[in-house]
Each structure stands twice: as structure tokens, then as C-alpha cells.
Amino acid sequence: MLTIDVEQDWDSTSKKTENLQFLPAIFEMLEETNSTATLFVVSDLARELKAIGVPKNLEIASHSVSHQSLAKLTPKQRKYELVESKKVLEKVFKREVLGFRAPKFMSYDGMWQDLWDTGYFYSSSLVSGVFPGRYFHFFKGPFFRDQILELPLQHLKGIPVSFGLPFYRIFYPLSKVMVPKNPRIFYFHPTEFLEAPPVEGGMLISKLYSARRGKKAQKLFKEIFTKFGPTSSIQDYLKANLRKSGLVK
Numbered sequence: 001m002l003t004i005d006v007e008q009d010w011d012s013t014s015k016k017t018e019n020l021q022f023l024p025a026i027f028e029m030l031e032e033t034n035s036t037a038t039l040f041v042v043s044d045l046a047r048e049l050k051a052i053g054v055p056k057n058l059e060i061a062s063h064s065v066s067h068q069s070l071a072k073l074t075p076k077q078r079k080y081e082l083v084e085s086k087k088v089l090e091k092v093f094k095r096e097v098l099g100f101r102a103p104k105f106m107s108y109d110g111m112w113q114d115l116w117d118t119g120y121f122y123s124s125s126l127v128s129g130v131f132p133g134r135y136f137h138f139f140k141g142p143f144f145r146d147q148i149l150e151l152p153l154q155h156l157k158g159i160p161v162s163f164g165l166p167f168y169r170i171f172y173p174l175s176k177v178m179v180p181k182n183p184r185i186f187y188f189h190p191t192e193f194l195e196a197p198p199v200e201g202g203m204l205i206s207k208l209y210s211a212r213r214g215k216k217a218q219k220l221f222k223e224i225f226t227k228f229g230p231t232s233s234i235q236d237y238l239k240a241n242l243r244k245s246g247l248v249k
């Protein structure tokens with residue numbers, strides 16, 4: 001499965017949306033290979049994304065209203081991020097929004113209950129692995145929590161960080177042999193395709209995070225897509241496999 005987090009530039013630390021320029025080429029690539037993908041969209045960008053033109057077979061899911069860390073918000077603000085993003089995305093794209101991904105993979109206790117109350121079906125907000133902080137989760141496969149199907153990201157083989165372009169870039173070329181087994185969910189942000197970060201990061205992690213951005217990130221994404229594609233959206237995958245998986249009867 002392929003998931004694309006559509007948000008403002010630089011992990012939403014900027015209000016700019018220059019990274020959306022990369023989407024048409026990505027959509028073209030998906031179309032050419034008969035692939036689908038799930039777009040986790042920050043609903044503040046819904047109209048701008050709609051204007052770019054999203055192919056009908058791509059899934060629209062929620063990545064909150066404003067990409068703030070939900071854990072830092074009040075219960076009322078959290079609820080707003082869940083409810084309003086679903087409402088806006090459904091109105092703009094005229095299709096049902098079933099999935100949610102917490103901004104920065106930072107969930108909070110009770111999030112799954114709130115998702116269920118809001119009418120979501122699944123979430124992809126956790127990472128199986130043992131990296132401290134936001135990645136501190138031990139779960140392996142998909143599981144139900146408060147009636148919501150949680151599909152955690154897998155981690156790179158032998159190392160407790162998520163299988164997605166950010167860490168794939170950092171550990172390249174070693175990451176080529178660290179790809180987890182299927183079913184796997186790959187994620188990336190078009191903002192990784194932007195060339196240079198706006199500020200020089202002081203912390204090691206922010207320096208690492210800026211490794212192989214821009215054209216190199218595009219090349220790595222193409223490489224991994226060619227090797228493991230064609231891809232499917234989460235929704236398409238669930239439709240085809242949910243019964244087989246034994247997760248639902």
C-alpha cells in the first residue's frame with residue numbers, strides 16, 4: 001500500500017504549499033502503472049488540492065485540519081481536528097472519508113474512541129517499533145482498538161524506525177535490504193521532494209531528516225516504487241483482503 005501525506009511545506013512548519021507542485025507527476029506515475037494510493041490530506045489544503053485535480057481512484061483520507069500535534073491540544077480542539085477535517089474533505093471531494101492519520105504519528109489516549117464517534121473506519125497512526133517518543137509502539141500487525149481498525153506502519157528490518165521515505169533516505173543504501181515483508185504500508189510526503197530545508201537544524205535528528213531531500217528523494221521514491229509497485233490504496237487493499245485476514249467475519 002502507498003500512502004502520501006499531503007500537508008504544508010516542511011512538516012507543516014511553513015504555511016507555504018510549494019510541495020504540492022510534485023503531485024501531478026506522482027499522480028501520472030500512479031496512473032501509468034495502474035496503481036492507487038491513499039492521500040492523507042490536511043483539510044486546510046483541501047481546496048488547493050482539489051484544484052490540482054485528484055484522480056478518482058485515489059483514496060482521500062484525513063490528516064487533520066491543521067497538522068498540529070493532537071496530544072498538545074485540548075479535548076475540544078482535538079475533536080474539531082477529527083470532525084471538521086472529515087466534513088471538509090467529504091464536501092470538497094464528494095467521497096466518503098474512512099481513514100485517519102495522526103499528524104507526526106502522535107496519537108493520544110482516547111483517539112480511537114473519538115475516531116469511532118466521528119464515523120471513521122480505520123487509522124494508520126502508529127508505528128511498530130521501539131524508537132523513543134512518537135515512535136514508541138510495540139504493535140506488529142493491524143488490530144482493532146475501540147472498534148477502529150488500526151493499521152500501524154511497519155519498521156525497517158532490524159531497526160526500530162518506520163518504513164517510509166524519511167528513514168529510507170536516512171539509512172540509504174542500507175535501507176534497500178531493510179524493507180519489511182508484505183503487507184506493508186509505505187509513506188512519504190511530497191515536501192521531502194523540496195530541495196533544501198529552510199533552517200539549519202541544530203539537533204542531529206533534524207540534520208538526519210534533511211538527508212537526501214529534493215531530487216535525490218524523488219529518485220529514491222521512484223526506485224522503491226518501481227521495485228515494489230504497482231501499489232494500492234488502503235481502502236482498496238481492505239476491500240480485497242479484510243475477510244481473508246480474519247480481522248472481520
Ligand SMILES: [Zn+2]
Nearest residue numbers: 005007103104
Ligand atoms: Zn504529516
